[in-house]
Amino acid sequence: MQLKKTDLTGALKILAADASVFVPGEIEGIKRFVLWDGESDVDLGGANTQLPPKDILFPCTEKMYNYKMGDSIEIKEIVEKPRQVIFGIRPCDMRSIDCMDHVFLEKGFVDSYYSRKRENVTLIAMGCTTPERTCFCDSMGLDPNNAPNADVMMNDGGDTLVLEAYTEKGKAVLEALNGLLSEGGQAKKDTACTLKVNMTPELPEKLAGMFDHPIWDEVTRACIGCATCTYVCPTCYCFDIDSDNHGAEGTKFRCWDSCMFSDYTRMAGGHDPRPTKKERVRNRYMHKLSYFHERYGQHLCVGCGRCVEKCPAHMDITMFIDKAAEV
Amino acid sequence: MGEINHECTCHGNPLVPQVVKVIKITQETPDVKTFRMQTPDGKKPFAPLPGQLGMISVVGVGEGMFSITAQGEDWIESSIKKVGMLTEAFHELAEGQEIAIRGPYGNHFPVEALKGKDLIFIGGGIGLAPVRSLIRYCMEHREDYGHIDIVYGSRSPEDLCFKEDLFQNWPKEKDTRVEITVDRGNETWEGNVGFVPAYVEELAFSPENKKVILCGPPIMIKFTSEALVRMGFAKEDVITTLEMRMKCGIGKCGRCNIGSKYVCLDGPVFNLAELDELPDEK
Amino acid sequence: MSSIIEELQSTVKKLLEDGTVGYVIGWGATRFPDRTTPVFITRPEDAHKLVWNHYCVNGTAKYALDDRYPEKKIGIIIRGCDSRAVNRMIQDNQLKRENLYLIGIPCDGKENPVCEGCQHKNPLVYDVLIGTPVEEKINPDRFKEVAEFEKLSQDEKYEYWAKQYDKCIHCYACRNVCPACNCKECYADQYRVGWQGKQNNRNSNQVYGLTRAFHVGDRCIECGECERVCPMGLPIMRQTKKMLKDINDLFGDYECGLNDSRPHVLGEFDLQDRDEFM
Numbered sequence: 001m002q003l004k005k006t007d008l009t010g011a012l013k014i015l016a017a018d019a020s021v022f023v024p025g026e027i028e029g030i031k032r033f034v035l036w037d038g039e040s041d042v043d044l045g046g047a048n049t050q051l052p053p054k055d056i057l058f059p060c061t062e063k064m065y066n067y068k069m070g071d072s073i074e075i076k077e078i079v080e081k082p083r084q085v086i087f088g089i090r091p092c093d094m095r096s097i098d099c100m101d102h103v104f105l106e107k108g109f110v111d112s113y114y115s116r117k118r119e120n121v122t123l124i125a126m127g128c129t130t131p132e133r134t135c136f137c138d139s140m141g142l143d144p145n146n147a148p149n150a151d152v153m154m155n156d157g158g159d160t161l162v163l164e165a166y167t168e169k170g171k172a173v174l175e176a177l178n179g180l181l182s183e184g185g186q187a188k189k190d191t192a193c194t195l196k197v198n199m200t201p202e203l204p205e206k207l208a209g210m211f212d213h214p215i216w217d218e219v220t221r222a223c224i225g226c227a228t229c230t231y232v233c234p235t236c237y238c239f240d241i242d243s244d245n246h247g248a249e250g251t252k253f254r255c256w257d258s259c260m261f262s263d264y265t266r267m268a269g270g271h272d273p274r275p276t277k278k279e280r281v282r283n284r285y286m287h288k289l290s291y292f293h294e295r296y297g298q299h300l301c302v303g304c305g306r307c308v309e310k311c312p313a314h315m316d317i318t319m320f321i322d323k324a325a326e327v
Numbered sequence: 328m329g330e331i332n333h334e335c336t337c338h339g340n341p342l343v344p345q346v347v348k349v350i351k352i353t354q355e356t357p358d359v360k361t362f363r364m365q366t367p368d369g370k371k372p373f374a375p376l377p378g379q380l381g382m383i384s385v386v387g388v389g390e391g392m393f394s395i396t397a398q399g400e401d402w403i404e405s406s407i408k409k410v411g412m413l414t415e416a417f418h419e420l421a422e423g424q425e426i427a428i429r430g431p432y433g434n435h436f437p438v439e440a441l442k443g444k445d446l447i448f449i450g451g452g453i454g455l456a457p458v459r460s461l462i463r464y465c466m467e468h469r470e471d472y473g474h475i476d477i478v479y480g481s482r483s484p485e486d487l488c489f490k491e492d493l494f495q496n497w498p499k500e501k502d503t504r505v506e507i508t509v510d511r512g513n514e515t516w517e518g519n520v521g522f523v524p525a526y527v528e529e530l531a532f533s534p535e536n537k538k539v540i541l542c543g544p545p546i547m548i549k550f551t552s553e554a555l556v557r558m559g560f561a562k563e564d565v566i567t568t569l570e571m572r573m574k575c576g577i578g579k580c581g582r583c584n585i586g587s588k589y590v591c592l593d594g595p596v597f598n599l600a601e602l603d604e605l606p607d608e609k
Numbered sequence: 610m611s612s613i614i615e616e617l618q619s620t621v622k623k624l625l626e627d628g629t630v631g632y633v634i635g636w637g638a639t640r641f642p643d644r645t646t647p648v649f650i651t652r653p654e655d656a657h658k659l660v661w662n663h664y665c666v667n668g669t670a671k672y673a674l675d676d677r678y679p680e681k682k683i684g685i686i687i688r689g690c691d692s693r694a695v696n697r698m699i700q701d702n703q704l705k706r707e708n709l710y711l712i713g714i715p716c717d718g719k720e721n722p723v724c725e726g727c728q729h730k731n732p733l734v735y736d737v738l739i740g741t742p743v744e745e746k747i748n749p750d751r752f753k754e755v756a757e758f759e760k761l762s763q764d765e766k767y768e769y770w771a772k773q774y775d776k777c778i779h780c781y782a783c784r785n786v787c788p789a790c791n792c793k794e795c796y797a798d799q800y801r802v803g804w805q806g807k808q809n810n811r812n813s814n815q816v817y818g819l820t821r822a823f824h825v826g827d828r829c830i831e832c833g834e835c836e837r838v839c840p841m842g843l844p845i846m847r848q849t850k851k852m853l854k855d856i857n858d859l860f861g862d863y864e865c866g867l868n869d870s871r872p873h874v875l876g877e878f879d880l881q882d883r884d885e886f887m
Contacts, residue, residue: 028772029842050840051778060778061808065343069387072367073425077343108592109577112340133641195640208586211606221672222647226782228840238581240807241342241574242800245387254342255807257580258780263798265582267572268391268411271545273585273608277675283584283608291587312782312838313667314639314646412801 001174002160002185011177012036012087019083019122022056024049033086044088044156047132048304052093052234053086057117058100060231061255064113064241069248081116088126088154092137092304094147096234097123101149102296103237113254122169125150126161131193134305136318139197142303145189155187162187193303197318198325204293207286207324215327219320220281222313227258229307229315230284235300238264259284285320341577344384344427347372350402352422355488356481359453360418361396361406364428371401372428376435377461378568378596381405382576384427385416392573392591394457395431406456406488432576434596436461436540436566438468444538445473449551451523451543452481455488457568457595458542462492466500475500478530480508480523480547484516506530524550527558534560541567545609552599562599569595569602569609585609613714613740614661617686620712620737622656624684630710631681634672636665643720647672659686666719668834670694671788679708688716689729693830693866694788696734700869701828703791711735715743723833723846726751733867752854755847774814776841779807783835783845784821789828789865796820822848827856827875830866859883 003011015021016036023042025034031043032051068074097118104114125147131137137144147153151170154161162185165171174181200206230236240257243250257264260280266272274280292300301317308316351363364383366372375381375395383405384390391413397404407417420426438461446465450458465472477497481487487507498505508519508526519526523543539560541551548567555565571583571590578592586606588594602609617635624630637648637658645664649672650656670691673683687695695711698704713735718724726748732738761769781797784790797805797817805820806813822845829849836846856863860874860882 028776030776061810067386067427071425073346073386073427075343075346075386075427077340103579107578109341109579111577111579112342211586211608218649221649221675224671224782224785224838226785226838227778227780228782228838231778231780232840237579239574240580241390242807243387243389244806244808250387253808254580255809257574257582257807259581261781261798263800265572267570268414273571279608286586286606287584291584294587310840312786312834312840314644316639316646319640 001163001181001183002157003163003177003181004160006159007180008042008161009039011180012042013038014176014180015085015087015122015124015173019085021085021087022053023087033089036087042088044126044161045130047130048090048092048128048135048306050306050310051232052096052304052306053089054093054096054100054234054237056084056086057097057121058104058114058237058239061253062113064252064254066249066251069245069250079116081120083120084117085122085124087124089123089147089150090126090128091142091144091147092128092135092302093234094123094125094149095137095142095302096304098149099235099292099296099298099300099302100237102298106296122151122173123147123149124152124154124170124173127153127155127187127189128191129156129188131191132305132309133194134308135193135303136195136197136305137303138193139195139199139318140299140301140303141199144191144193155189157185157187160185195305195318197303198322199289199299200325203321203325204290204299207290208294210324210327211282211286213327215324216278216282219285219315219323220278222315223260223277223281224313225260225262225277225280226312227260228310228312230258230260231256232306232310234304234306235288235302259287281315285317288317289321289324341429342575344382344390344429345372346425347428349420349422349424349426352420355406355490356486358409358418359406359486359488360409361404361489362417362420362426363402363404364426365402367425369401371398371403373403373431374398375403375431375460377438377464378434378436378457379431379460380433380576380591380595381428381430382432382573383417385413385420386425386427388416389413390574392432392576394460394568394595396456396459397463398460406453406459408453430576432591433594434592436464436596438464441465441538442471443473445475445536447476447478447532447537447539449478449523449527449539449541449543450480451547451551452486453488454543454547455479456542458540459489459492461540462497466497466503469501473502473536475503476530476532477503477505478508478523478527479505480510480526480543482510484509484513484518522550523547524554527551528554532558534558534564537564539565541565556599562603565599566596567599567602569597571609614659617661617712617714617739618656618659620739621650621659621684621686622653624710624712625650625653625656629682630684631679633659633684633686633712634669635659635686635712636661636667636669661714664720666721666837668694668786668788668832670698671786671791673704673709674698674791677704682708682710684710684712686712686714687732687735688714689727689731689733690716690830690832692732692734693729694832696866696869697788697828697830698791700866700871700873701789701791706869711737713738715740717743721833721837723831723836728864729867734869752850752857755850755854758847758851770815770818771811773843774818775811777809777814777818777843778841779809779814779817780840782838782840783843786834786838787825788830788832788834789825790821792824796824818843818845818848822852825849826852827863827873828865829853831864
């Protein structure tokens with residue numbers, strides 16, 4: 001099925017009737033996913049959003065429960081099940097949702113806060129037509145033209161968007177948009193990244209054996225220990241849990257945390273298993289390229305290139321991959 | 328690795344704790360207290376297996392992961408050493424006050440695999456806390472296990488945890504021997520003086536049909552493990568528990584990983600052979 | 610330019626060969642021709658990895674704080690701004706001059722807007738100078754942007770900063786890259802004390818931004834690294850420049866890090882100081 005690009009606003013209006021629709025947009029000079037305001041044009045082309053859409057399913061600060069202190073404690077869980085649509089999310093960011101599904105929904109415990117949002121979100125993905133020079137998703141095993149876990153997959157068809165439903169949720173979307181859709185449409189699906197990285201199938205296991213390799217002394221020194229890479233990363237999911245008290249009441253919340261921070265693994269007694277940036281960067285790279293693969297069978301790096309683009313020290317995980325593949 | 332049990336009792340959302348009342352506080356040492364907890368309606372909050380953990384919070388201050396050291400019909404207990412802000416808040420609690428807990432978390436000591444074996448429990452300082460849950464379990468199922476040795480050391484006689492168990496309860500049990508040492512004695516101390524690793528070597532255990540459960544400060548674990556290996560114990564037969572900073576307790580928040588393993592979920596119980604497989608980042 | 614690179618590389622090679630320094634901090638190539646990254650050269654045969662071009666934007670001096678007790682001197686390739694950063698950290702008792710070997714290199718301005726207003730392209734302190742000094746220019750517009758901004762109403766200013774700090778993601782890149790942010794433990798990292806929460810909201814972000822601006826206060830060397838590294842494009846220099854403008858207005862011409870001994874203006878007391886705000 002295809003949707004005329006001139007009908008895009010009409011289509012979004014239908015979707016926005018009973019859900020919050022997030023689209024690629026701009027706030028104060030930063031391209032990111034924004035709540036669609038009912039009329040703005042949507043920027044589906046150009047560079048990918050500078051910030052990933054992960055905060056829609058995993059907010060950077062998320063309230064968990066309210067409590068009352070005193071002689072008798074009361075705890076009241078905060079339950080939110082917002083109906084949300086992420087429109088125009090690219091295959092790299094779609095793969096990051098796959099990674100987060102593994103983390104939050106598997107291995108013994110289901111994370112209720114994530115699962116409630118995940119169940120109620122509709123993912124309308126857009127095949128990438130404009131990879132940046134820092135994009136390397138196809139080296140990480142992705143197809144920039146397709147997101148298998150999308151509810152609806154869209155691809156550019158010139159004057160139209162070519163739509164295909166992959167799930168029941170997706171079929172419901174196409175039904176809702178039926179009046180605006182027509183049969184046919186030729187989609188462009190030949191996007192490839194220009195940056196090719198030597199991410200060999202053997203690398204995850206090879207890295208596991210390189211924990212004490214001198215390569216870490218070299219590749220970690222430029223790091224300034226900030227959290228930019230982790231906060232612009234679509235797959236970094238580490239969080240902290242903390243309290244916010246107001247008198248005898250308070251709220252427990254969780255918020256994004258970063259393995260780059262000095263207090264991240266420091267224990268109450270002062271012992272820190274990852275005391276310097278060498279151990280921290282090593283853990284981050286290993287997590288992305290080896291540990292996660294060992295645990296969940298896929299890479300935790302989707303090749304979106306945001307960390308390469310934003311690192312203050314211009315550190316580059318693709319240079320590390322190439323170097324590690326060679327040694 | 329220990330056995331895994333992920334039957335969380337936290338009513339659907341594993342990150343929301345349940346309220347419990349502190350029904351008894353025991354001052355074990357100058358800086359260790361044991362807190363007995365029960366639900367407000369007089370029930371046991373959950374039934375952990377030996378070695379499992381609970382995320383316990385002084386509501387409004389913070390949460391911390393602690394080993395559940397003992398349980399009864401309608402209570403569970405944790406022993407907490409004062410090391411920082413949160414643990415200080417625990418030490419300021421009075422009997423009758425309410426706190427919150429979620430869990431049980433983590434794997435547990437391999438109680439099945441230990442059946443029929445002679446057991447040596449080795450604890451140092453507050454490290455006796457996780458071991459205590461297994462000692463109590465073995466005492467309750469005494470016929471399933473062989474001879475039991477309990478070797479325990481602390482900095483000084485005042486720092487010995489669980490004195491009632493050490494000096495009264497456990498020595499009375501069938502086929503059980505308790506050996507205590509302190510780093511520095513005092514004028515009334517008549518027992519052994521010396522560090523745990525050396526004391527273990529002095530006691531000259533033979534490795535035959537034995538399993539060792541070892542917990543304590545990292546340095547004590549390191550030297551005692553080396554001593555045990557020298558004495559001929561297989562690494563598979565020496566079981567210990569790890570400690571890392573934890574926040575979620577359910578293998579999501581990321582910080583307690585060692586390699587691809589999460590200590591809160593895949594641990595805290597590991598044997599030395601399993602630890603050898605993990606990156607050296609403990 | 611190419612002869613300068615040769616001079617730089619051969620100087621570094623010699624310093625490593627004769628054992629004057631343990632390693633040298635400079636710039637190296639990346640995958641992209643318009644981007645360089647800090648490199649740490651430890652072997653003489655790696656000196657050729659050093660680059661010097663229009664894209665050497667990263668500050669080099671702060672990396673010396675990773676190694677406070679070096680076995681041998683740390684070699685640092687410094688531009689004018691880096692030399693002020695060195696002075697800054699020596700003055701703050703974070704570095705010892707005798708632990709450093711400073712390889713000065715006059716700078717013609719880099720791919721960084723802050724360089725346009727630079728008044729100190731030549732290193733102010735060095736042990737060896739590569740190339741020849743360039744002409745310095747006084748920037749008559751040093752506080753022009755701040756002066757314009759001051760004309761806005763209080764509400765307009767608040768609105769502006771609120772929008773900016775709504776973007777902040779708490780990555781602390783501005784702090785970590787700043788030569789004046791050299792506290793052993795930042796107040797914002799004292800989570801257990803609770804000065805600064807980890808939750809992301811307008812209040813908490815603004816508290817961080819303001820606190821940092823005041824902490825840097827009269828010690829900002831105007832290198833612009835905070836603004837360059839900010840992934841969300843916050844105009845952080847506008848805050849530090851405001852502090853400096855006020856200091857200039859109150860105490861006369863003032864620039865930081867021109868040498869390693871002059872006390873900072875808010876760190877000394879003089880009976881002649883203006884005190885109308887008391």
